[in-house]
Amino acid sequence: MTASPLRRVLLPAAALLALSGCAGFGSAVTGVTTAGVAATVGSATGNPVLGIIAGAGASYGIDQGVKYAERRITDNVHNAVARAAGPLAVGQAATWTVEEKLPLSGKTGTVQVARGFGEAIPCKDVVFTLDDAPDFNVTTICRAKDGQWRWALAEPATRRWGSLQ
Structure with missing residues (x-):
């Protein structure tokens, strides 16, 4: 019995997340999400290129969201000081x-x-x-x-x- 494409990607990613510790948590979450989206879309459409594109888009969206939140926190601290x-x-x-x-x-x-x-x-x-x-x-x-x-x-x-x- 073979593992699903999603399982083949998520299990190693979960292992890496566990080994990475807290320092790499943000990039590990982005990596797991990217891999999960890529595997899911690639598996659902049968087209790995679409999976890679969807995964890259998810990664970019998460990265920009985190950066936006960091800028907001920084601005709030600057204004409070x-x-x-x-x-x-x-x-x-x-x-x-x-x-x-x-x-x-x-x-x-x-x-x-x-x-x-x-x-x-x-x-x-x-x-x-x-x-x-x-x-x-x-x-x-x-x-x-x-x-x-x-x-x-x-x-x-x-x-x-x-x-x-």
Whole structure:
């Protein structure tokens, strides 16, 4: 008895997922989905080329969806840090918070104003932390024409800041 094309693809993919650990979870899910869609469409239509095209399309869609969610989380953190630091004087600190709108997107930390500069465009250099990371990060925020403080520059103080950069 031979295994179905879907089973021949999904079993090795599941084994790879188990061996890959958490670091490769996103790409492993994309890979399993791509293989599953390709096998299903190829098997249903009898045309492996259509299966490959459908699998590539599914992979691209998942990848773009993940990137969109990461950009939204990053924008929310940038805005929360700027809003918290805007009204502070040099040397003052405050807590910043992002309410969880997307799964696992709730973030909190502390921000402190290191210096203020500029007259035509008022800006501040700030140091901030994320509560779930031990690193310190620095950025510059500036006040826009509408009076709102906005993220102007990101310069992590560490070798890597992950998806929030």
